[in-house]
Amino acid sequence: MRTPPLRETVLFAGLAVVIAAVFAWLGAAYSVRMLTEAACYAIIALGLTIQWGYAGLFNVGLMGFVALAAFMTVLVSYPVNWTFWEGEGPMLLGQALLTLVIGVAITWGVSRSHRHGVPKWLRTLLTLVAAAITYLAVQGQLDPAATLIEREAGFVGGFGLPVWAGWVAGGLVAGLLGWAMGRITLGLRADYMAIATLGIAEIVKAFLKNADWLTRGTLTVSPLPWPVPTPQELGFVASRAAYLSVTAVIIVVLYVLLERAWHSPWGRMMRAIRDNEVSAAAMGKDINRRRLEMFVLGNFIIGIGGAALITFTTIFDPAAFAPLNHTFLVWVMVILGGAGNNLGTIFGALLVYVIWTMSEPIALAAFMLAEHWGDSFFGWDAPADLHTRALQMRVFVIGLTITLVLRFAPKGLLPEKVVRHE
Amino acid sequence: MTDAGLLSILPISEFVFFLNKVVIAGLIIGSIYALGAVGVTLIFGILRFAHFPHGDMMTAGAFFALILLWAFPGAGALVGLPTAFVLMPIAMAATAAMAIGLDRVFYRPMRMAGVKPVVMVMTSIGVMLMMQGLIRLFAGTGTRQLYVDTDSKDIYRIPLGGRDLVITEPQLLLFVTTIVAVVALHLFLTRSRMGKAMRAVSDNPDLARVSGISIDHVVRTTWLIAGALAAAGGTLLALDVTLKPDLSFNIILPIFAAAIVGGVGQPYGAIAGGLLVGFTETLAVFNWTVLLRPLKPLLPDFIEIPAKLAFVPTEYKIVVPFFILVAVLIWRPTGIFKGRLNT
Numbered sequence: 001m002r003t004p005p006l007r008e009t010v011l012f013a014g015l016a017v018v019i020a021a022v023f024a025w026l027g028a029a030y031s032v033r034m035l036t037e038a039a040c041y042a043i044i045a046l047g048l049t050i051q052w053g054y055a056g057l058f059n060v061g062l063m064g065f066v067a068l069a070a071f072m073t074v075l076v077s078y079p080v081n082w083t084f085w086e087g088e089g090p091m092l093l094g095q096a097l098l099t100l101v102i103g104v105a106i107t108w109g110v111s112r113s114h115r116h117g118v119p120k121w122l123r124t125l126l127t128l129v130a131a132a133i134t135y136l137a138v139q140g141q142l143d144p145a146a147t148l149i150e151r152e153a154g155f156v157g158g159f160g161l162p163v164w165a166g167w168v169a170g171g172l173v174a175g176l177l178g179w180a181m182g183r184i185t186l187g188l189r190a191d192y193m194a195i196a197t198l199g200i201a202e203i204v205k206a207f208l209k210n211a212d213w214l215t216r217g218t219l220t221v222s223p224l225p226w227p228v229p230t231p232q233e234l235g236f237v238a239s240r241a242a243y244l245s246v247t248a249v250i251i252v253v254l255y256v257l258l259e260r261a262w263h264s265p266w267g268r269m270m271r272a273i274r275d276n277e278v279s280a281a282a283m284g285k286d287i288n289r290r291r292l293e294m295f296v297l298g299n300f301i302i303g304i305g306g307a308a309l310i311t312f313t314t315i316f317d318p319a320a321f322a323p324l325n326h327t328f329l330v331w332v333m334v335i336l337g338g339a340g341n342n343l344g345t346i347f348g349a350l351l352v353y354v355i356w357t358m359s360e361p362i363a364l365a366a367f368m369l370a371e372h373w374g375d376s377f378f379g380w381d382a383p384a385d386l387h388t389r390a391l392q393m394r395v396f397v398i399g400l401t402i403t404l405v406l407r408f409a410p411k412g413l414l415p416e417k418v419v420r421h422e
Numbered sequence: 423m424t425d426a427g428l429l430s431i432l433p434i435s436e437f438v439f440f441l442n443k444v445v446i447a448g449l450i451i452g453s454i455y456a457l458g459a460v461g462v463t464l465i466f467g468i469l470r471f472a473h474f475p476h477g478d479m480m481t482a483g484a485f486f487a488l489i490l491l492w493a494f495p496g497a498g499a500l501v502g503l504p505t506a507f508v509l510m511p512i513a514m515a516a517t518a519a520m521a522i523g524l525d526r527v528f529y530r531p532m533r534m535a536g537v538k539p540v541v542m543v544m545t546s547i548g549v550m551l552m553m554q555g556l557i558r559l560f561a562g563t564g565t566r567q568l569y570v571d572t573d574s575k576d577i578y579r580i581p582l583g584g585r586d587l588v589i590t591e592p593q594l595l596l597f598v599t600t601i602v603a604v605v606a607l608h609l610f611l612t613r614s615r616m617g618k619a620m621r622a623v624s625d626n627p628d629l630a631r632v633s634g635i636s637i638d639h640v641v642r643t644t645w646l647i648a649g650a651l652a653a654a655g656g657t658l659l660a661l662d663v664t665l666k667p668d669l670s671f672n673i674i675l676p677i678f679a680a681a682i683v684g685g686v687g688q689p690y691g692a693i694a695g696g697l698l699v700g701f702t703e704t705l706a707v708f709n710w711t712v713l714l715r716p717l718k719p720l721l722p723d724f725i726e727i728p729a730k731l732a733f734v735p736t737e738y739k740i741v742v743p744f745f746i747l748v749a750v751l752i753w754r755p756t757g758i759f760k761g762r763l764n765t
Contacts, residue, residue, distance in 0.1 A: 395552075395558070
């Protein structure tokens with residue numbers, strides 16, 4: 001840092017004033033909760049800034065990764081469900097899994113048969129047939145298993161491992177899904193990629209919502225275990241503060257690692273690919289491979305952030321991963337803060353989350369006022385559901401923020417710094 | 423089945439069930455997707471970005487029709503058609519005007535600044551969120567009917583021996599409107615000056631510009647057509663089912679799938695893609711047991727027909743378009759009709 005970072009200092013000082021005002025208005029327990037959630041969102045936003053800011057990948061399937069990582073956390077760290085393990089369920093599931101493995105192996109083998117002289121059209125046909133048979137066979141075995149588990153044990157339950165293991169597992173599985181998704185979508189133009197990622201996220205969510213035997217579906221799983229002592233043991237403020245410090249440590253570690261990566265030759269290569277694909281390819285960079293790397297890494301971080309967020313809320317509800325609001329909440333954080341600038345992303349995440357949370361009481365107050373005035377001046381009879389309608393304004397506010405920021409500050413409040421290496 | 427002779431052993435009843443559940447249902451939802459996908463694909467061809475608020479334009483069009491319905495509840499009785507359908511042209515005009523307005527306020531400044539297509543997509547997502555917020559603010563979150571007391575939802579039953587073929591008035595209107603719209607669009611694109619200009623811009627914007635085609639006019643016409651078709655699709659869908667504020671998000675993803683599957687920038691591809699996605703959806707959740715049941719006497723005893731035999735359970739219907747989408751993108755990245763924009 002050769003010049004004092006005036007812009008950063010001013011912006012963060014302003015943010016601190018806003019947060020202090022929230023503390024004064026709504027009390028410590030509420031504010032610490034808000035900050036912790038904001039911190040989890042900041043982790044997710046860091047993952048997205050890797051994908052969008054570093055590599056220019058347009059991922060709008062965020063909620064699919066968050067939901068999957070959250071589910072993995074439930075699976076790994078929820079207490080063991082002995083009714084399930086002592087029943088017939090594991091046996092039946094094992095059989096279904098075995099069928100799946102065999103079927104996938106056969107399908108894969110058939111799909112390579114063109115190397116042994118089988119005509120291509122026949123290979124394609126045989127592959128499709130093998131895939132269809134595998135699908136039907138697995139479905140046929142899974143259905144009775146699912147019915148049995150739902151009737152006897154409720155759902156599979158967890159492994160009872162520590163929470164941090166659940167977070168890491170969540171991140172890993174999100175990264176794995178990112179790899180599979182990246183293989184399909186990375187060659188696509190940005191708009192196609194947006195639609196494809198949105199679609200794949202919808203598939204993941206539809207599965208989590210309907211696979212009652214695995215996730216309890218709409219019955220939801222709660223309470224999820226915490227990595228720190230719970231509010232019952234320590235009280236709201238202290239336990240939430242402990243949780244906040246855990247997430248803060250993750251953010252700091254991620255920030256340091258990402259900054260190092262950004263300034264390393266690897267980061268330079270990524271920016272080169274993002275800014276000029278053709279010339280980077282001409283220099284011998286394997287563009288799609290590097291992009292896949294970014295996509296997987298970003299989704300790993302998104303998964304960890306999502307897992308931390310769901311653990312904090314202590315309830316896993318597959319139906320709650322709203323496709324639009326939360327996805328674009330994270331997008332606003334990244335664009336407003338400054339895509340490609342890690343500090344900016346963290347700043348954007350905190351600021352936008354505060355605005356998002358505060359917009360609820362503020363919108364309510366504004367509508368109450370409007371109702372009062374409308375009533376006293378014009379005799380206006382407000383609709384009974386005005387309060388729920390007022391909350392819809394949050395979506396409007398995010399939309400407006402996106403369009404305004406893109407138009408007037410497309411690089412964000414803390415723009416990416418162009419690094420010159422002499 | 424009371425018919426004697428050969429007819430009685432033919433599974434007519436089951437076949438009609440298939441017609442009702444797959445052919446008619448697929449045609450209905452496919453026509454809706456097609457009406458939406460034509461707009462999406464035109465915008466994609468001319469302006470080169472995925473227009474996410476398209477579903478909300480459909481919802482908005484249906485709400486315009488609802489407002490008109492409140493204003494003139496007796497209009498339908500004069501011609502004997504549902505009021506909302508009679509007033510639909512006005513709703514289409516209003517939605518087209520709104521689409522042009524949206525372009526003026528949000529997209530035109532971005533276009534003038536020469537931003538990258540991906541920034542346009544993000545702007546459109548912002549517009550989508552704003553429209554959803556506004557629609558819910560004004561309309562609440564409940565569901566509504568696009569019928570007034572003077573209308574009746576006529577249901578036609580066509581006897582085919584055994585079960586009846588069932589089709590409702592809004593469904594018939596939907597088919598007729600779709601066919602008229604497709605033919606009109608075809609004539610417009612191939613015969614009129616403006617239609618030819620649109621195709622030229624879609625093929626090669628730079629060449630079109632230097633040839634003296636006014637891009638501004640072409641862009642305005644595109645929004646006009648897309649907005650009008652979106653309003654028609656939204657109103658007809660709301661007539662067939664109900665009108666609710668989240669009408670849009672449930673259908674925007676299949677509509678994109680249809681546009682991409684058909685080949686982006688290809689109006690005919692969008693129609694084919696819409697029908698393909700619609701039919702696949704209904705086929706995928708169809709319970710094949712019904713068709714297999716008549717075969718039971720012919721089958722050996724050890725083969726049992728399961729109670730439910732569908733490719734995907736009904737609750738997974740939403741994922742079908744994406745499987746088609748992903749499959750098509752792998753198999754043929756530019757879509758069936760060779761779309762203009764690849765990768």
